[in-house]
Amino acid sequence: MLPLRDVQAEFRRALLAEDETALAVLVDGGAARIEVHRNNLFASLGEVLRDSFPSVCRLVDERFFAYAAHEFIRRHPPTRAVLAEYGGGFADFLADFPPCRHLAYLADVARLEWLMCVAATAADAMPLGGAALAGVAAEATPLLRLRLHPALGLLASPFPVDRIWRANRRDAPLDEAPIELAAGGVRLEVHRAGTEVVMRALDAPSFAFRQTLRQEGTLEAAATAALAHDPAFDLAGALGALFRDGAVIGVSTASESCEATS
Amino acid sequence: MVATETVTREIAGAIGVGLRAPHLAAFIADRPAIGWLEVHAENYMGGGAAPAQLDKVRRDYPLSLHGVGLSLGSAEGLDEAHLQRLKSLVERYAPCRVSEHLSWSMAGGTYLNDLLPLPYTEESLAIVARHVAQVQDVLGRKLLVENPSSYLRFRHSTIAEPDFLAELVRRTGCGLLCDVNNIYVSAANLGFDAARYLDALPAMAVGEIHLAGHAAVRRAGAALLIDDHGSAVPPPVWALYGSALRRFGAVATLVEWDKNLPALPVLLGEARKAERAALATLGDHAAAS
Numbered sequence: 226m227l228p229l230r231d232v233q234a235e236f237r238r239a240l241l242a243e244d245e246t247a248l249a250v251l252v253d254g255g256a257a258r259i260e261v262h263r264n265n266l267f268a269s270l271g272e273v274l275r276d277s278f279p280s281v282c283r284l285v286d287e288r289f290f291a292y293a294a295h296e297f298i299r300r301h302p303p304t305r306a307v308l309a310e311y312g313g314g315f316a317d318f319l320a321d322f323p324p325c326r327h328l329a330y331l332a333d334v335a336r337l338e339w340l341m342c343v344a345a346t347a348a349d350a351m352p353l354g355g356a357a358l359a360g361v362a363a364e365a366t367p368l369l370r371l372r373l374h375p376a377l378g379l380l381a382s383p384f385p386v387d388r389i390w391r392a393n394r395r396d397a398p399l400d401e402a403p404i405e406l407a408a409g410g411v412r413l414e415v416h417r418a419g420t421e422v423v424m425r426a427l428d429a430p431s432f433a434f435r436q437t438l439r440q441e442g443t444l445e446a447a448a449t450a451a452l453a454h455d456p457a458f459d460l461a462g463a464l465g466a467l468f469r470d471g472a473v474i475g476v477s478t479a480s481e482s483c484e485a486t487s
Numbered sequence: 488m489v490a491t492e493t494v495t496r497e498i499a500g501a502i503g504v505g506l507r508a509p510h511l512a513a514f515i516a517d518r519p520a521i522g523w524l525e526v527h528a529e530n531y532m533g534g535g536a537a538p539a540q541l542d543k544v545r546r547d548y549p550l551s552l553h554g555v556g557l558s559l560g561s562a563e564g565l566d567e568a569h570l571q572r573l574k575s576l577v578e579r580y581a582p583c584r585v586s587e588h589l590s591w592s593m594a595g596g597t598y599l600n601d602l603l604p605l606p607y608t609e610e611s612l613a614i615v616a617r618h619v620a621q622v623q624d625v626l627g628r629k630l631l632v633e634n635p636s637s638y639l640r641f642r643h644s645t646i647a648e649p650d651f652l653a654e655l656v657r658r659t660g661c662g663l664l665c666d667v668n669n670i671y672v673s674a675a676n677l678g679f680d681a682a683r684y685l686d687a688l689p690a691m692a693v694g695e696i697h698l699a700g701h702a703a704v705r706r707a708g709a710a711l712l713i714d715d716h717g718s719a720v721p722p723p724v725w726a727l728y729g730s731a732l733r734r735f736g737a738v739a740t741l742v743e744w745d746k747n748l749p750a751l752p753v754l755l756g757e758a759r760k761a762e763r764a765a766l767a768t769l770g771d772h773a774a775a776s
Contacts, residue, residue, distance in 0.1 A: 230563065259639065307572070
């Protein structure tokens with residue numbers, strides 16, 4: 226008799242690799258019965274992806290989306306049971322998926338929609354006020370690292386993905402002006418205000434500043450990145466805005482850290 | 488007469504419906520009369536709008552947390568991080584009941600998003616019992632375990648499903664969630680007698696009943712019923728519900744509807760039907776006793 230662990234490995238192979246030779250021997254009813262579970266798996270996860278990436282779905286049409294989603298699920302199935310957290314790799318998958326390589330902007334639209342999913346459902350966290358920096362000694366300030374809110378995401382794209390996304394929302398009007406891909410790129414920030422997801426464009430220095438902090442760079446590194454775009458960048462103003470936006474949930478120096486408690 | 492009024496009130500309070508996202512706003516704004524609401528735990532494990540809205544709902548209704556992701560039957564063990572997230576929800580919402588499924592979804596670190604069937608063997612029983620005990624330990628409360636809808640049977644199963652559940656109850660002290668639609672679907676797909684299945688369950692352990700619709704399909708020439716929660720409760724499931732009530736008494740009952748979700752009044756209409764069915768069965772009992 227097969228140990229349960231092996232039965233479950235065979236079941237997994239039957240559903241994902243579509244190789245059910247070993248499982249079919251173990252069950253009454255055979256392939257048609259196994260098919261029910263494979264349908265449940267792919268249909269439910271396909272729906273999760275369609276709900277998370279509605280504009281991508283509109284850009285490529287339902288049938289192609291279903292095909293791409295099926296391939297993604299087969300190659301990158303979920304590893305956790307919370308399905309709102311499934312789909313983070315879909316944009317990278319689309320970028321490398323040969324059938325849609327001609328849609329250069331598609332992966333970035335998917336990245337934007339993923340940031341919106343993250344902004345909608347990321348863990349709640351209590352933002353810090355600017356007073357969190359009050360006790361920091363002047364010489365320690367350049368080495369500070371700020372922990373940004375998990376709902377906050379940043380995306381730089383060589384395409385006007387915000388306009389592409391807006392024009393392909395489910396409820397988008399059909400008579401919008403055509404979008405020129407050559408119109409240029411955009412730097413976007415997606416965040417949660419209260420319980421609403423909000424998106425806005427940032428200028429190059431502000432984007433570089435926040436992006437460096439998001440990647441756990443020091444305040445000094447973030448300032449350097451911003452100043453490279455604009456030597457007159459207002460560092461104090463940018464730091465104050467970050468706190469006002471509710472974007473900071475933790476401050477740490479090399480030796481100690483301070484986090485909001487809720 | 489007083490006894491009948493009490494029974495009527497008890498039964499109305501015992502009927503609940505599944506709370507799905509499109510109906511959230513209506514429950515918050517209009518507070519329609521219903522005994523309790525059920526949510527899928529995994530839909531509220533993040534932050535943002537959903538858990539905040541559920542806080543509001545919880546002020547007006549008792550809440551039952553129904554998990555779909557614990558994978559009680561996985562040989563590789565429970566995902567402890569997931570169990571901790573469930574514990575946080577239990578602490579936040581103080582649910583009237585917490586339930587999960589006799590099934591598995593995790594294998595080799597992959598979450599196969601379906602309630603997959605177990606071979607009913609001594610090995611499986613030991614694994615599920617260990618996991619149910621672990622969950623009850625961490626949550627500090629009783630778990631109800633739901634009978635699955637089945638499409639296939641493992642040839643090396645040695646224990647009948649209701650006996651497996653009865654032994655699980657005996658070993659862990661867990662309760663049971665009796666899904667009569669699942670019994671009906673499984674009985675049709677695997678060819679067993681639904682009434683005898685009901686009789687084999689330990690009646691005292693049943694803490695909740697589920698009702699739902701299913702779909703009839705053909706797969707590779709085989710006629711199958713699929714538990715899709717996509718339509719009204721059909722007549723044979725209502726009939727089986729009557730049998731369940733006669734055996735288990737006035738147990739909390741949920742109407743589930745997930746696919747093709749109807750307008751809220753239609754769903755609440757199904758709940759009223761459950762109430763009338765329970766009154767017809769149990770009201771007579773009360774009047775007779």
